[in-house]
Structures are given as C-alpha cells and as structure tokens.
Amino acid sequence: MGHREDLLEGAKRCLLEKGFVRTTARDIVKESGTNLASIGYHYGSKDKLLAEAYVALVEGLSDDFDPATGVAGDAEPGSLDRFQGVWSNIIGTMRGPGSLWRLSVEIVAMGDQLPAVRDHLALAQREAGRGLVSLFLGMREEDVREEDVDSAGAFYNTLMTGLICQYVFDPTTAPDAEQLTEGLRRVIGASAEAAG
Template structure:
C-alpha cells in the first residue's frame, strides 16, 4: 500500500476508536505510519480524509444490507418482503459491537462544528440515496433518475437515519424489521384510492 491507502486505513481505525471530533491529524499519522504532509498532499485536509474514510466504511458495511450484493437478496424487488429483508440486514449491522452507526450520529450532531466534513458527507449522501433505491427496488444505481433519488431515495435515507438514531439512543426500544414492515402495511392500508 502507498501513503494514500495507508492514510485511509489509519483514518478508519481512528474514527472507530475516537470518532470525528477527537481524531487529530497526528493520530492518523501515527496510526498510518505516514507523515503530516501526506494528508494535505493526498486528501487536502484532515476533514476530507475523515469524510472519505467514513464513506468507505459505510460502503463496506452496505454490502451487508443486501447480503453482499443484490443477488444475495431473495425477495422480489419492490415488494414488502424486500422491504423487510433489507431492514433485517441493516438492523443486524446496528447490533454489532462498535457499530459504525454511532459515527453517523456524531456527524449529524457536530455538522456545524465540522463544516468541511459535513460538506463532503452531504455530497456522498446523494450517491447513497441512489444505492438505497436499488437495494429496495432493484436495478442499477446509474439508471436511477434524479427525481427518484431525491424522492424515494431520500425517503429511505430518512427512515435509515431515524432508525440509526433510535438504535443509538435506546436499542432496547428500537424497532426491528417486523415492526417497520407492519408499520408500512398499516400506513398503506390507511391510504385512500387516488391519494
């Protein structure tokens, strides 16, 4: 591995150990075996490096959402069964010790104090919206129309962030996939034709 990759891996370890706010550039350098100048050269800033490290970790984690890939999901795309299957997989990642999801809450609550980090994560969020659409509905991310990404994708993102908040705040009371699916069934049953 070169310095760029070493920095990224070191930043991932620092994030899991210390989070965004407490990780310093010196921590990353120590963890990666590189030097301070490498951060600026390869990533521009510590916050940009941390944002890329976080996005990379979420990407690695998202493989668990769909069983490694869409072929790992067994239910029909767009079905209630797919909805339940994906949420079951997502929730399983929240139950793991040292879950990455606590970093999501830190990024949300510290966004104003870490504006560069917030900006990097906001641009990555747009791609995440597309990925969630394909996870639930099938297809390829590059084929998801912008309107679908900013409507359906953001609906899934909103559900995900709310779920992360509940699992972070009080896991014992957080909903499981069965409860989410039943909530979806009840909501759709209450809709009147033409709405």
C-alpha cells in the same frame, strides 16, 4: 500501498476507535505510518480525510445490506418482503457494540463544528439514496432515475437516519424490520382507504 491508501486505512481505524472529534492528525499519522504533510498533500485537510474514511467504511458495509445475503434474497423487488429483508440486514449492522453508525450521530450532533465533513457527506448522502433505491427495487445503481433518488432515495435516507439515531440512543426500543414493514403496510392501507 502508497501514502494515500495508508492514510485512508489509518483514518478508518482512528474513526472506529475515537470518532471524528477526538481523532487528531497525529493519531492518523501514527496509525498509518505516514507523515503530517501527507494529509494535506493527498486530502487537503484532516477533516476531508476523515470524511473520505467514513464514506469508505459505510461503502464497506453496503454489501451487508443486499437482500441476497439475508432474509429476503428471493423477495420480489419493490415488495414488502423485500423492504423487510433489506431493513433486517441494515439493522443487523447496527446491533453490534461499537457500531459504525455512532459516527453518523456524531456528525449530526457536531455538523456545524465539522463543516468540511458535513459538506463532503452531504454530497455522498444523495448517492447513498441511489444505492438504497437500487437495493429495494432490485436494480443497478446506474439505472436508478434521478427523480427516484430525489423521492424514494430521500425517503429511505430519512428512515435510515432515524433508525441510526434510535439504535444508538436505545437499541432495546428501536423498531425491528418487522415493525417497520407493518408500519409501512398500515400507511399504505390508510392511504388506499382515504383514496377509495
């Protein structure tokens, strides 16, 4: 592994231990066994390195979201069973102590003070929406249409952000996958009733 990869791995460990705001460049250097100059050379700034590390951590979790690994492995793509299965898997990643998702809340709360991190992650958020659409609809990410990213992807991202906030604030009252699915079922039913 070279300095670039060492820095990324060190930054991931620092994020999980200290979060964005409390992690210093010296912490990353100590954790990665590299030097301060390497951060600027490979990433441009500590904040950009931390943003890359956060995206890598989230991408590492994305395999856990796959319905094939959990409750709804055989559920029809686009179905309410698939919706429930994917959310069940995602919520499973939120329940552990020291959850990665606490970092998301820190970004939201400190976004204006971490502009490089916020800007980098804003670009990654759209691709996260593409990934979520592919999970719920059972398709490859490269086959997801742009209009689906901008609509369904934005919808799933909004649900995800709300869930993260609720689980970080009070996991005992945050909704589970069954409650989310029942809520969606009622919204669909009310919409159909209003249209009919």
